[in-house]
Amino acid sequence: MKRAGGMMATGARDAFLQWMETERRASPLTLTAYRGDLDRFIAFVTGHIGAEPDMGTLAGLSLADLRAWLAHEHAAALSGRRATTQDRAARTRARRVSALRSFFRYLARYHGVDNPAPALLATPRTRRPLPRPLARTQALDVPEGVSDLAHTPMAQIRDGALFMLLYGCGLRISEALGLDIRDLDQARALGDATKGDGVLRVRGKGDRERMVPVLPRVMEALEHWRGVHPLPHADAPLFVGVRGGRLQAGIAQRAMRTWRHMAGLPDHATPHALRHSFATHLMEGGADLRVIQDLLGHASLSTTQRYTLADEARLLDVWTRAHPHATDTPPDTAR
Structure with missing residues (x-):
């Protein structure tokens, strides 16, 4: 000591x-x-x-x-x-x-x-807000929509690859921006060359490490970005800014905020919403909750279970707006 x-x-x-x-x-x-x-x-x-x-x-x-x-x-x-x-x-x-x-x-x-x-000190009990994902079509439109707003061809390719990675792998923005080029090389080496996929080693909160599959379409976008990367050596940050340093989260967040306003999306359409969308859409597709926990790097399953609660809340909202009984007016029993 x-x-x-x-x-x-x-x-x-x-x-x-x-x-x-x-x-x-x-x-x-x-x-x-x-x-x-x-x-x-x-x-x-x-x-x-x-x-x-x-x-x-x-x-x-x-x-x-x-x-x-x-x-x-x-x-x-x-x-x-x-x-x-x-x-x-x-x-x-x-x-x-x-x-x-x-x-x-x-x-x-x-x-x-x-x-x-x-x-x-006593810690007050709080209600954790439920995840607010984007619709599938909205999430799929983000990479192209954000990249179209970039000022240079290089930035367009970079932003498209970054937002493709966020939705395709469910990464936190800090995790994605913390990657180096060597991580992409390792992902390719761990993947199946015949399929064009990869396996990315990600270090998240609490220094916990997890392995995340990278779909061929995401790998293709990342490889395209590497092909125009200004500093394509193993030690370089995977995503760099205009001066060659590691891209700052605020720049990516601002880019999505600009596109969000132009596309008429709600305020919760942020880079982190893509992580929520990744988990929610996997769950809707039938993925096991434990698998989603591993992919997101949650230490506790209770954190991942919030996506189940969010889906239940969404279904209840749909039911409330669509079911005939939801709009029935109770009869006037005073007559």
């Missing part, structure tokens, strides 16, 4: 986030959310003690101190009149509790800060 010495809270925060990114492979969204939560937490403690907290101060914080910060954040949200529902507020509190627990676990492991208070 390594002691932190005179490290201050902001330095520990930066070290923690760096550890989350490199060791735990946390997503950019998680890192941004945790940074914001920890910034507010450190500012709250600083305001109460009159100086930035050091490791000794963090070790001495009580459960009441942590609860006071959470209450302060809740009151600030109400006074700022931010539109929020009870469930959204619960999710925000749950994320903040998670950020604190992860931060203090890191401090205990690497800097000798042993504080049991964060582990005693």
Whole structure:
């Protein structure tokens, strides 16, 4: 166990986030959310003690101190009149509790800060939103639709391959953009050359690795992209931006947002919706839930079962709108 010495809270925060990114492979969204939560937490403690907290101060914080910060954040949200529902507020509190627990676990492991208070914080129960997939025709139109909006022929081929991969393999956008050219080479080597398919090795959340089949049509799009790739060596990112660096998720998200508006699709038509569409359309086609769990890289089957609930909700909505009894008006019994 390594002691932190005179490290201050902001330095520990930066070290923690760096550890989350490199060791735990946390997503950019998680890192941004945790940074914001920890910034507010450190500012709250600083305001109460009159100086930035050091490791000794963090070790001495009580459960009441942590609860006071959470209450302060809740009151600030109400006074700022931010539109929020009870469930959204619960999710925000749950994320903040998670950020604190992860931060203090890191401090205990690497800097000798042993504080049991964060582990005693109660986590509110929340309802996880159901997946909102695209229709089959919409999902199939995404690669061509988004690529048509690209400004250069190279970007058109790149975007078409990227969005074909997202829907064809159910990857998270961070997983797809984290691939290197060597991963494509390995996928081809693991596949069946006579069929033109592949098997992609993907590293997802929690550094969990999974093997994902790549259909011939998806492999064809990826190989087409590699043929015009500006840096076609094994160590290069598979998807690169205009300057040769790894393509940023925000660029891909913006491209789909632009196409979404032009195509008249709802706001939930995002790159992640293609992952939901992949799972939902497999389930509708009769795929086993355990297989879908493996393909998505879910640690728990309960996470994958949300697609079953979403399908039930969709069927109920169709029934409500289509069944004759759904529009029947009860007879007036007062006559």
